[in-house]
Amino acid sequence: DAKTTQPNSMESNEEEPVHLPCNHSTISGTDYIHWYRQLPSQGPEYVIHGLTSNVNNRMASLAIAEDRKSSTLILHRATLRDAAVYYCILRDVEGNNAGNMLTFGGGTRLMVKP
């Protein structure tokens, strides 16, 4: 799977929007962009995924650049419960390197201040 680059940490105030960036300049045409998060002392949790178009779900929004070389996870109103490590993961679902393993990087540790 192609490599992603994320800031090590970010800080946000409670009830404010948070934009978590991810760079993936070597993304291939069949790589889906996945976001997972890991709350303290818990297993990873799926957040959202996308291929080309922006996506919204109950947890977050995913904005994907037109050239797909970067994406941004948007939490519209951060809560204390959103403090976690957020992982941006590329996964080839359909191409020659398709597989079902997730390759986690270091992620971004989001701290939310009350």
Next chain:
Amino acid sequence: EPEVTQTPSHQVTQMGQEVILRCVPISNHLYFYWYRQILGQKVEFLVSFYNNEISEKSEIFDDQFSVERPDGSNFTLKIRSTKLEDSAMYFCASSYDRWAYEQYFGPGTRLTVT
């Protein structure tokens, strides 16, 4: 909401002993996974399992490791002769099928090898 469960939550064992970590995946899921996370490090893929066979495995998953689905509900990871460096959080995950975008993770088993 259905969830992946894991037992025990914490296992302490002596070096050289065999351990079995147990997981109950979500009932209608067909793909099962084990990941591990050494303290302070990244989440690492170990193995995926489908139709009673290993689908993919990483370099970490050597001959000391084995997986089994002994019945219709449990999925186990066995480490035959534990080493100090096997100390980690072990996460089980499951997904509906190979192409599913979401993998559902359990809360983890903390393995401590002394």
